[in-house]
Amino acid sequence: MPRLLFPLLLLGLPLAEIAGFVVVGQWLGLWPTLALVILSGLAGTVLLRIQGLDVLRQINAEGRAGRVPGEAIVHGALIVFGSILLVLPGFLTDIAGILLFIPGFRRLIWRMLGERLVVRSSYSARPTWDPGTRRGTDQPTLDLDANDYQRGPNPDSPWKNGPKDGA
Incomplete structure (x- = not known):
């Protein structure tokens, strides 16, 4: 059944949208229908800017408070x-886009999705997966003192004078 749902949606949605254009076009006329389509696009960009900035502030505040901003991230994704x-x-x-801009509707979606989503609060900058053994690796950490590492020109470097002219 789920395999049948996607092709039906892929074919059915454009047909339903065309039927909607025909019905609204007969009811309002050509130019008001086109004006509605253009205004809805402009409203989408304006609402994204207004509510998107608010969600970014929420994510920032949650991060500064030391909490994982899972709900705020989902709200931001739904707004986009x-x-x-x-x-x-x-x-x-x-209609579906307008519903996603209503905070109560987004909270309802978060309640339904929140049980199935796992928000991780930590990450590793390097891979911890070893493809050869197909399991995680515990890589040692190299701890250097200030005198063990120094940044500056290397006298043995071939690039110490810059690239050569004929290269």
Whole structure:
């Protein structure tokens, strides 16, 4: 059943959007329908800017407080997705995009997704996966003192005078 859902959605959504254009076009006329499509795209970009900056402030505040900003990150992703839906031409995608800009609706989605998502609060800058053994590796940490490492020109470097002219 899930395999059948994606092709139906892929084919059904454009057909439903075309039908929506026809119905709204007959009801309002050509130019008001086109104006609605253009205004919904502009509204998507304006709402992304306004609510997106608010979510970025929330993420920053959560990070400074030492908490993982999982909910704020999901809210931000939903706002971006909602603005993409508003920019796409069509009335069904506009309705879905407007719903994603409503904070209560985003909280409902977070409640449904929050149980299934795991937000990690730490990361490693280097890979801890060894493809040869197919398991994690414990790489040793090299701790250097200030006199063990120095930054400056290396007299043995071939680049000490810059690149040669004929190269």
